[in-house]
Amino acid sequence: MTSHGLLFNHPAPSREVLKIWLDGQGIIYNEDLEISEMEDGDGWRIIAKRDMDLGELICEIPKTSILSHRTSSCPTLPDLEIGTLGGQTILHLSLCLLHEFRLAEESPFYGYLQSLPRETISLPIFWDIPEIGGEDGKKAKKWLNGTEAERELTIRDKEGLSLSDIQNFYEKYSTLLPNTSNHNKPSSILSYYYCFSIISTRAFMIDLYHLIALCPFADILNHNSNYSNTSLSSDDFVCHLCGSLKTCKHDFKNSNGISFRLNHLNKKDISKIENDEKDTIELKVENIINIKKNKEVWNSYGDGINDGKLLVEWGFINQEFSGEGLIWNFHQELNFIYKNKIENENEIEIEEISKLIDKVAQNKNLSNFDHYEDENERLLCEQSKLDKRLLNLDHDGKISINIFGWLWFYSSSSSEYPMSKNLDYNEEENVKMLIKAVDLLERIWSVINHDHQVGVNINENNIQDDSKHPNQVNQLIRVVKQVIKMLRERLSKMYQPEMNQDDLFDLRDSLDPKDKNQYMAMTLSINERVLLRSTLNKWEDVLAYLE
Numbered sequence: 114m115t116s117h118g119l120l121f122n123h124p125a126p127s128r129e130v131l132k133i134w135l136d137g138q139g140i141i142y143n144e145d146l147e148i149s150e151m152e153d154g155d156g157w158r159i160i161a162k163r164d165m166d167l168g169e170l171i172c173e174i175p176k177t178s179i180l181s182h183r184t185s186s187c188p189t190l191p192d193l194e195i196g197t198l199g200g201q202t203i204l205h206l207s208l209c210l211l212h213e214f215r216l217a218e219e220s221p222f223y224g225y226l227q228s229l230p231r232e233t234i235s236l237p238i239f240w241d242i243p244e245i246g247g248e249d250g251k252k253a254k255k256w257l258n259g260t261e262a263e264r265e266l267t268i269r270d271k272e273g274l275s276l277s278d279i280q281n282f283y284e285k286y287s288t289l290l291p292n293t294s295n296h297n298k299p300s301s302i303l304s305y306y307y308c309f310s311i312i313s314t315r316a317f318m319i320d321l322y323h324l325i326a327l328c329p330f331a332d333i334l335n336h337n338s339n340y341s342n343t344s345l346s347s348d349d350f351v352c353h354l355c356g357s358l359k360t361c362k363h364d365f366k367n368s369n370g371i372s373f374r375l376n377h378l379n380k381k382d383i384s385k386i387e388n389d390e391k392d393t394i395e396l397k398v399e400n401i402i403n404i405k406k407n408k409e410v411w412n413s414y415g416d417g418i419n420d421g422k423l424l425v426e427w428g429f430i431n432q433e434f435s436g437e438g439l440i441w442n443f444h445q446e447l448n449f450i451y452k453n454k455i456e457n458e459n460e461i462e463i464e465e466i467s468k469l470i471d472k473v474a475q476n477k478n479l480s481n482f483d484h485y486e487d488e489n490e491r492l493l494c495e496q497s498k499l500d501k502r503l504l505n506l507d508h509d510g511k512i513s514i515n516i517f518g519w520l521w522f523y524s525s526s527s528s529e530y531p532m533s534k535n536l537d538y539n540e541e542e543n544v545k546m547l548i549k550a551v552d553l554l555e556r557i558w559s560v561i562n563h564d565h566q567v568g569v570n571i572n573e574n575n576i577q578d579d580s581k582h583p584n585q586v587n588q589l590i591r592v593v594k595q596v597i598k599m600l601r602e603r604l605s606k607m608y609q610p611e612m613n614q615d616d617l618f619d620l621r622d623s624l625d626p627k628d629k630n631q632y633m634a635m636t637l638s639i640n641e642r643v644l645l646r647s648t649l650n651k652w653e654d655v656l657a658y659l660e
C-alpha cells in the first residue's frame with residue numbers, strides 16, 4: 114500500500130481505461146504510437162510502431178481536458194494571487210490534483226488519474242521524509258553537497274518551493290478541501306507530497322489563463338536532452354480572464370473587430386483562430402532522428418537541462434551532459450568580490466565590467482579557433498547562449514570567459530574594490546590587455562597540451578611587463594591561482610571530498626539495487642568531481658609553466 118492513501122484499493126494503472134477516457138475527451142493521438150512499459154519496468158513511455166515523418170501529429174489535446182486550476186473543481190483559495198507564476202502556481206495545482214484524487218471515480222479526470230504513477234516520485238526535497246526517502250534518501254542527500262542539484266534546490270527555495278513552503282501551504286489550505294465519499298477528513302501531508310511530486314514531474318506551461326497544467330497522453334513522453342523528437346506548443350496569447358484564443362468580450366479590438374492580442378499574427382492565422390471551434394495543445398514530430406519503428410519517441414522538458422536540475426525537478430538523471438556544466442552563482446561570487454557590499458553604485462560598476470568582458474568575448478581573433486589547434490583543447494569557453502552573464506565550467510572542462518574576465522579585473526584593481534573606475538587603464542586599453550592575457554593563456558595551454566618542445570615566449574606575445582603596463586604576467590599568475598582556488602573550494606564542499614575516484618566508483622557500484630537515490634546522487638557527485646579535478650589539473654599545469 115502507498116503511504117499517501119490515495120486511490121487505495123483501486124486496480125493498478127490501466128492503459129485501456131486511460132484510452133477510453135482519452136477518446137471520451139476528444140484527445141487525438143497518433144494510432145501508430147503505443148504506450149509501453151519503460152525498460153526497467155518503472156513507468157510508461159511512448160514507442161513508434163513505424164518510422165515517422167516530420168510534422169506528423171503526435172497528439173492534440175483540447176484545452177478543456179487538461180487539468181489546470183481552471184478546469185479542476187477545487188474550491189477557490191482565499192489570499193492566493195492567481196496569475197503569479199512560480200512557486201504558488203505549482204503548490205496550487207498540487208492541491209487541485211489532490212482534490213481530484215480525493216474525488217476518485219467521481220472526478221471527471223478519473224480515467225486519467227488512475228493512469229498516473231501510484232508512488233510518490235522520490236524528489237530530493239523529500240529524501241529526508243522517512244515514508245518517501247527512507248534510509249536510502251537520508252544517505253543520498255549528503256552526496257548532493259556542493260553539486261548542481263544542491264544549487265538547484267537553493268533556486269527552488271528562492272522560488273518558494275522549499276519543504277517548509279510546501280508544508281505551510283498545505284497547512285493553510287488543506288481544510289478548505291471538501292470531504293468526498295472516499296475521504297471524510299483532510300488527507301495527510303503525505304498525500305499532498307505525492308501530488309506535488311506528480312505536478313513537478315509532469316506539468317507543462319500552457320498560457321496566461323491556465324498557467325501550468327497536466328496534459329494527458331503528452332505527459333507519457335520521456336525526456337531526452339540530445340535527441341528530442343517533439344515539444345509542446347500552445348498558443349499562449351489567450352484572454353487572461355476567460356482563456357479564449359479567439360476575440361472575446363473582454364478584449365480591446367481593432368477597426369476590424371479583432372482583438373489586439375492577435376495583432377502579431379498574419380491574416381490567415383487570425384482567420385483560422387477566429388473560425389476554429391476548439392483551442393488545442395499540439396505535439397508534432399519536429400525531429401525525425403531516431404524516430405523509427407519500435408523506437409521511443411522523446412520529448413524535451415526544456416533546453417540545456419543538466420542532471421542536477423533533472424534530479425531536483427523530475428527525480429532522475431540521464432548522464433547526457435547537456436546544459437552549461439557547473440555553474441557559480443553570479444551574485445554570490447560578486448558578493449565575495451565586493452565584500453558583501455553590492456549596492457546601487459556597485460551594480461552600475463558590475464554592468465560596466467560586464468560590458469568590458471562582453472567586448473573581449475566578442476573579439477573575432479579570440480573566437481578564431483584556428484589559432485589554438487582544437488576548440489576542445491582550449492581552457493576557456495564562450496559566453497553561454499542561454500545566459501550571457503553565466504559563470505560556468507562547461508562539460509569539456511572549459512571555464513567561461515566571464516569567470517576569467519572577472520578574476521582578471523579583480524586582480525588588476527589596485528584599490529579596495531574592482532570597480533571599473535579604479536581600473537588602471539581606459540576602456541580600450543583594458544579590453545586589449547584582457548584579450549592579450551586570454552591569447553597567451555590559450556597558447557601556453559596549447560604548448561603544454563601538445564608537449565611541444567618550443568615554449569611560448571611571453572615577450573613575443575606582447576604581454577611583457579613594460580613601463581606602461583607593469584605586472585601583467587604577475588597578474589595572469591594571480592588569476593590562474595584564483596581559478597585554482599575557486600575549483601578547489603567547489604570540490605571541498607562535496608561530501609567526502611578526499612575520496613579518490615576509484616573508491617567512489619567502487620562504493621557506488623556496491624550499492625544495493627534498491628538504493629536508487631544514493632546511486633543517482635553519487636553518480637552526479639562523481640561526474641562533477643571528475644570534471645572539477647581534470648580542470649584543476651590543467652590549471653595547475655599552467656601555473657607550473659608560468660612560475
Ligand SMILES: C[S@@+](CC[C@H](N)C(=O)[O-])C[C@H]1O[C@@H](n2cnc3c(N)ncnc32)[C@H](O)[C@@H]1O
Binds near residue numbers: 234337430
Ligand atoms: C512526464 S513523466 C514521463 C512518463 C513517465 N515515464 C511515466 O511513467 O508516467 C516524467 C517522468 O518520467 C521519468 N523519465 C522521463 N524521462 C526519463 C529518462 N530519460 N530516463 C528515465 N526516466 C525518465 C521520470 O521519472 C520523470 O519524472
